[in-house]
Amino acid sequence: MRRMTARPANAHQARLLKLLRDGGPNSRAQLGDQVDLSRSKLAVEVDRLLETGLVVADGLAASRGGRRSHNIRLAPNLRFLGVDIGATSVDVAVTNAELEVLGHLNQPMDVREGPVAVFEQVLAMAAKLRATGLAEGFDGAGIGVPGPVRFPEGVPVAPPIMPGWDGFPVREALSQELGCPVMVDNDVNLMAMGEQHAGVARSVGDFLCIKIGTGIGCGIVVGGEVHRGTTGSAGDIGHIQAVPDGRPCACGNRGCLEAHFSGAALARDALEAAQQGLSAELASRLETNGGLTAVDVAAAAAAGDATSLDLIREGGTRTGQVIAGLVSFFNPGLVVIGGGVTGLGHTLLAAIRTQVYRQSLPLATGNLPIVLGELGPNAGVIGAARLISDHLFSPA
Amino acid sequence: MRRMTARPANAHQARLLKLLRDGGPNSRAQLGDQVDLSRSKLAVEVDRLLETGLVVADGLAASRGGRRSHNIRLAPNLRFLGVDIGATSVDVAVTNAELEVLGHLNQPMDVREGPVAVFEQVLAMAAKLRATGLAEGFDGAGIGVPGPVRFPEGVPVAPPIMPGWDGFPVREALSQELGCPVMVDNDVNLMAMGEQHAGVARSVGDFLCIKIGTGIGCGIVVGGEVHRGTTGSAGDIGHIQAVPDGRPCACGNRGCLEAHFSGAALARDALEAAQQGLSAELASRLETNGGLTAVDVAAAAAAGDATSLDLIREGGTRTGQVIAGLVSFFNPGLVVIGGGVTGLGHTLLAAIRTQVYRQSLPLATGNLPIVLGELGPNAGVIGAARLISDHLFSPA
DNA sequence: CAATCTTTCTCCACTCACAGGACAAAGGCG
DNA sequence: CGCCTTTGTCCTGTGAGTGGAGAAAGATTG
Known part of the structure; x- marks a missing residue:
């Protein structure tokens, strides 16, 4: 199925998406408090986001003494795939747009088997997660590998513990297989991003x-x-x-x-x-x-x-x-x-x-x-989801 | 005398000032090539800068096959003071707005004599430089000290080799004495900025x-x-x-x-x-x-x-x-x-x-x-000038 | 020496982002 | 029921910024 084709059109929209991701559902008024835009401008941008389908308005919040507000939230069917490839095991998780882990699988594995074998396993795990009904498809995937990565291209370089991966076009290959945008980073960086997003940092x-x-x-x-x-x-x-x-x-x-x-x-x-x-x-x-x-x-x-x-x-x-x-x-x-x-x-x-x-x-x-760290084995996959969501929630 | 009261009013102006600082005099057309603004908007901002006196238009450049361009340059009478306090000596220099060193003094000194004694010497050196006619006054000063600094406030903290300096309000004191804005940083950071601005980096x-x-x-x-x-x-x-x-x-x-x-x-x-x-x-x-x-x-x-x-x-x-x-x-x-x-x-x-x-x-x-390093003893003072000019060439 | 081309710079009309106020909608409270 | 509060929408004014039409000033050429 075709998924999330839209991207924020400008910095305001990107800002709003990230606020909704990190702060959960919000009313227009609450967003306005955080974003330093006039209510009118804010309304315009929110409306445009609603049109793209990236966010939805569902239900009314309880009144706080006045008119009840609409709940604005990220599209509830958005799904990110977080993959954390370690030296001896893989973690694969599905998150929603708020980067909450909906399902998590962990399997032993040896990176030295090379990218082809590993990705076969990763894709099988992703399919299994999808089969549980957690996701109809993925809107983006983040993946961490245990070695240095040329970040802009998403390609491992000279990885000491993972021979056979050097120069393998991880980003491109996985993007093809999954049919969604993919970002690749070092597993340690992703752990840091995970703890920064939802952990002690x-x-x-x-x-x-x-x-x-x-x-x-x-x-x-x-x-x-x-x-x-x-x-x-x-x-x-x-x-x-x-x-x-x-x-x-x-x-x-x-x-x-x-x-x-x-x-x-x-x-x-x-x-x-x-x-x-x-x-x-x-x-x-x-x-x-x-x-x-x-x-x-x-x-x-x-x-x-x-x-x-x-x-x-x-x-x-x-x-x-x-x-x-x-x-x-x-x-x-x-x-x-x-x-x-x-x-x-x-x-x-x-x-x-x-x-x-x-x-x-x-x-x-x-x-x-x-x-x-606070997140244990979740840190890597949350960081991975964060990586791709940062990318997708930025102006194209 | 009263000096440089103006600051850039917006990011465009700040950008232009920095281009003129780092690239020397330029025509409006050349600036336009670097700045991604329409010629009309550019002209407006340049005119406003001319009004403030921060930049001047002097003379016409040679023709390149068409109408001759006006030379736009930073006000030639702008002067920055760069001070580099080492453990055993002080460097004081005067630069123009392009951060070119116009005069440089070096004197042995012991930081451990404390801030009061050191600043007396620094001010005397600055006065001597001014007396040579290099500067009528200073539009800003950067100063480096050999120890950690709480940067936003410009105050040394717990400096091991300079007892007596802990918590001394360097920025405020020197700003009072010199009658111009002052920024304080660690001497090593200033050396890095110097090499970045004009040296190997x-x-x-x-x-x-x-x-x-x-x-x-x-x-x-x-x-x-x-x-x-x-x-x-x-x-x-x-x-x-x-x-x-x-x-x-x-x-x-x-x-x-x-x-x-x-x-x-x-x-x-x-x-x-x-x-x-x-x-x-x-x-x-x-x-x-x-x-x-x-x-x-x-x-x-x-x-x-x-x-x-x-x-x-x-x-x-x-x-x-x-x-x-x-x-x-x-x-x-x-x-x-x-x-x-x-x-x-x-x-x-x-x-x-x-x-x-x-x-x-x-x-x-x-x-x-x-x-x-390429700049030798100039690195610190150029970095100091760069520090204060970065500050002054940013929107207020 | 006039006609033409280049380059630089200015002027003007049009677009768009955005603010801010007026107002409507929707609810709580006395 | 009237009044207050909160939320959201609409509308107009302002200022930033673009892009094009020239004007200014010089080089080049027949």
């Missing part, structure tokens, strides 16, 4: 969003906008040196943060500890599962396993060292910690905090909250 | 500007705008840890970059080397001057002194380590090295480059120039 202009999953990355938001850097690799902090002459890293250097702490590094360290008999807890889990992941370490730590706690604390300290440098440099108003290892929770957070508050300048840390 | 949107003087700082430019951070301390990279458990630093931590390399650290290391008899060259300079500074090390290195070269190389390597992290994080399109130690020149630059290219991600360094 609402109303913060400058913040950092550290995502610790299989690898480590950092979303950078400056003045409300994501900073992607000259080649799209901004925020790639996994290969900052955390330990001089430390462990060898896949990138060829030594002592990279990612080599010392990340989902992958943690799993490896846990395996080592289990095999060396340092932790009965981990050893028993190894036997049961036939392998160890960060989740096992989290569970062991929760059960009081000293080795696991030590691993987490040391990782947090390493991460904190790097973050301390970034905080001194960037002077953010907030640091958000998220990603797969959020399960490590407050042990990790405490270690990071200790290190940052100890090592960064007092002026930079004085009023600096360091908190866990 | 022209036409680069995202870049880092590392200033190595008595201390070390970094100007951050994102999308053409200086990023100052939440509390104004962004770019304060001197206290990022460069060496784990390294030298004690004045800030209370160990291994800070500044403790291992900076003008002050270099002087200290040179003194140590001279006293231990490691370098005859440095020892003789110590005897002659009664002390050593970074300049002596630069001269000794130029004369082939191995110890000095080693000191510079090691410092460059340390600095490069930190910059490598920042490059991975920020992914700039250019890195500029400047400040007092630019005299260390290519030895330093080579060491920094080696380290950055070795340690940062290939995608981030692939096309990344790392260069010395």
